[in-house]
Amino acid sequence: MGRHEWNSTARRWRLTALLGVGLTALALVITLVNTVPGDRGSTAGTTPDGDKVHGTPVVPPGAAEPQVGWGFTHTQYSADEGGDKAVERVRAELADLGPVPQIQHIMGWGAGNPEPVKGRYDFSAMDRRMDFVRASEGIPVVTLCCAPDWMKGGEPGADNTDWSQHSLETAPERAHYKDFAKLAATVAKRYPDVRHFVVWNEFKGFWNDEQGRWDYEGYTELYNLVYKELKKVDEDIMVGGPYLVMNSVDPRQTHGVAEEPKGPWGRMDQRILDAFDHWNKNKAGADFVVVDGSSYTADDELLPDEFGATQKFTDVGKWLRERTGDLPLWWAEYYVEPGDSQDDRDDWSEAHRVAVQATGLMAMVRGGATSGFYWNPQKRGKKCAGCLWTSTELPDGGAGLPMLGLIGRFGEEFGPGTTYEKVSVAADDRPHVRVLADDKAVLVVNTLDRRTSAKVDGRRLDLAGYEVKWLKR
Known part of the structure; x- marks a missing residue:
């Protein structure tokens, strides 16, 4: 939610692109500021018209698949900065896990203002993140959020960028929807190895105060413009939405709730489902469906307990799949542990945390999801509950933590295309032993x-x- 912080072929082309190129060399290309990217598929360096293309402008062979597996989202602090040894340590650990899907936003969460003035671009911070994703042999995914100030009534210019939470959560004005779609196309041209794009984040700024509901008409209009522009750049680009927060409330609540889905975990806010249905009916197209949400209610209640609450991911997933048919289901963010405004996740031990996260992943799979992204609460200090690795700002940082081990192994064992099998379980505490098997x-x-x-x-x-134990069959 971001509320706490402002197949083998694919592997071969990533390794080829990185052959002989270390992180130091990659850092040399992040200085392309205020340039207009060239066409997809052109060679590195200068295109015939003099424009520059960042990084490795080689489109992977074959059509992209609409599902990528299980990964994480880069947030404000990540592994692209810090000590060289610590950065290299994380990079090597991720590479050893195989192609791990990694999301980066175009503005905020570690990226700067991509277009501080109309027609002038600054991708320096995002370039550095994308270089890290490539160097770690990850699968890059871009979330097209948020919008430069001049698109939402603010002043142009990098020095005038408003980085407050309110500003980031403001949607572009309708008059600038086409400008945002053009920015999305510019991003796609700059990073031609990115095959998957998510349109916007959590309906930020799309709330209709007068009617007390989501402005799903506005979001769908923006989504359709972005979808069409991306397909003009490359028809094989995979595009998904609507990235709604699937909020739920106490199961005893009766006002404003939907009949289905529901369970001991709670009942769904009808306004969320109305927004989803409108997008689903009126979208120009989609290659995958994206939502996010938490197992706990809007009042931070874990019902009937932290493990039982994860059933929500299964029930909501099935509801979504019934309406979207063959479209793959992604959870762009998923939360199983309420946090305070500083995201101090100190109440649970790491073993407890990993066990609940593993149960949540199982529940998403049972709801039909094939991709999910852990929102990495990375920090600069030593204390970082739930983080994927120790801070690269520390001399001995960059070491993988238990959550990275869980996500990496889950992605390796249960990637897209997995056929799940029943497995026998006999135990005195049978309801308390959860299993997932292929x-x-x-x-x-x-x-x-x-x-x-x-x-x-x-x-x-x-x-x-x-x-949490893994068994080989």
Whole structure:
């Protein structure tokens, strides 16, 4: 939600593009400021008309697939800055995990103002992030949010950029929808290796105060303009929306709630579902569907408990899939642990946190999702609950943390195209032992804070409290 902070072929082309190029060399190309990108598919350097293309302007062979698997989102602080050894340590760990999908926004969350003045671009900060994604052999995904100030009634110029939460959460004015769509096309041309684009973030700025509902007409109009512009750049670009927050409330609430989906975890805000239905009916097209949400209610209640609440991802996912048919379902963000305004996630141990996250991933899969992105709450200091790696600002930083291990392994074992299988489980605490399996691996989670034993897939296991265990089949 961002509320706490302002197949083998693909692998070969990424390795080829990076052959002989270290992070130091990659950093030399991030200084392309106020230039207009060239055409997709042109060679690196200067195009015939003198424009420059950043990075590796080689479109991967073959058509892009509309699903990318399980990864994470870069936020304000990430691994593209810090000590060289620490940055390299993270880069190597990510590369060892295989192609991990990584999202970067075009403005905010580590990126600067991409177009401080109409027609003049500054992608220096975003270039650095994209270089890191490439160097770590990741699958780059771009979220097209947020909008430069001059598109939303503010003053032009980099020095005038308003980085307040209110400004970032302001949508472009309708008169500038086409300007934003043009910016999206410019981004696509600059990073031709990006094959997946998400349009906007959480309907930010699209609330209709007068009617007390979402301005889904405005968002859909913006989405359609962006969709068409991206397809003009390359018809094989994958585009998705609407990136709505699937808010839920206490199950006892009756006003303003939908009949379905619902469960012990709560009931859905009808206004959210109305907005989704309008976009789904009136969209120009989509290659995948994107939503985000939390397992807890709008009042931060985990019902019936933190593990049971994850059933929401399954129930909401099934509701979405019923309406979107064959379109792959992505969770652009997913949360299982309420946090305060400073995102101090100190209440749970890391084992507890990883166990609930693993259960949430299982629930998303059971709801039909094939891709999901962990919102990485990275910080600069030593203390960073829920982070993926230790801060690269520290001399010994860049070391992978338990959450990175979970996401990396989950993506490796249960990527797009996985066929899931039933697995036998026998235990005195059967409801508290969760499993997910395909023909090669079984993920087992003990949701109790104490030891338990179980027989899973014919094997006797002793599980520590909140233990997450992987079995090979």
